[in-house]
Amino acid sequence: MVKSLEELAKIREQAKKALAAREGEAETKIVVGMGTCGIAAGAREVMAAILDELAKRDLGTVTVTQTGCVGLCDKEPLVDVIKPGQPKVTYGRVDAERARRIVAQHVVNDQVVGEWVVGTSS
Numbered sequence: 206m207v208k209s210l211e212e213l214a215k216i217r218e219q220a221k222k223a224l225a226a227r228e229g230e231a232e233t234k235i236v237v238g239m240g241t242c243g244i245a246a247g248a249r250e251v252m253a254a255i256l257d258e259l260a261k262r263d264l265g266t267v268t269v270t271q272t273g274c275v276g277l278c279d280k281e282p283l284v285d286v287i288k289p290g291q292p293k294v295t296y297g298r299v300d301a302e303r304a305r306r307i308v309a310q311h312v313v314n315d316q317v318v319g320e321w322v323v324g325t326s327s
Contacts, residue, residue: 222265233267233312236284242275246281246299254301256282258308267312280323286311297323 207213216312237243237252237254257267259267277283284307287293294317305323310316 219260221259228245234285234287235267235269235308235312236285236287237269237271238273238275238277238281239271240278240281242274243281243283243297248282249297249322250301251282251284251299251304254304255308258305259312262308263309264312277323283323288312288315291315292325292327294322295324295326296321 207216235255237248237255239248239252248271252269255269259269275283277297282297282299284296284299284304285293286296286307294311294320296303299307299321302317306317307321310318
């Protein structure tokens with residue numbers, strides 16, 4: 206239960222940041238495969254890890270969305286990283302730890318984590 210106005214304001218700011226990460230215009234976009242196959246493979250945990258890592262790093266310029274099944278069920282959970290001026294990179298078999306590394310290495314430092322890439326497109 207909220208006990209003070211300061212606590213309520215803090216909760217409001219956290220909610221606004223989370224909403225902006227899902228809906229805002231951003232330079233970088235992350236898409237998590239959340240079809241039935243993705244969820245069964247752990248996509249919810251992957252989404253939570255990505256949102257947590259972005260919040261820890263205060264990366265409000267990254268939009269996170271979800272998509273349904275794209276037909277690569279054996280490679281789920283899938284995560285796309287789309288950066289302006291660069292090809293879309295699709296990572297496969299992502300877990301929470303890998304998701305955090307993708308944020309740190311690819312989103313922050315522009316270094317693709319080659320060992321988990323299942324495809325690229327422009």
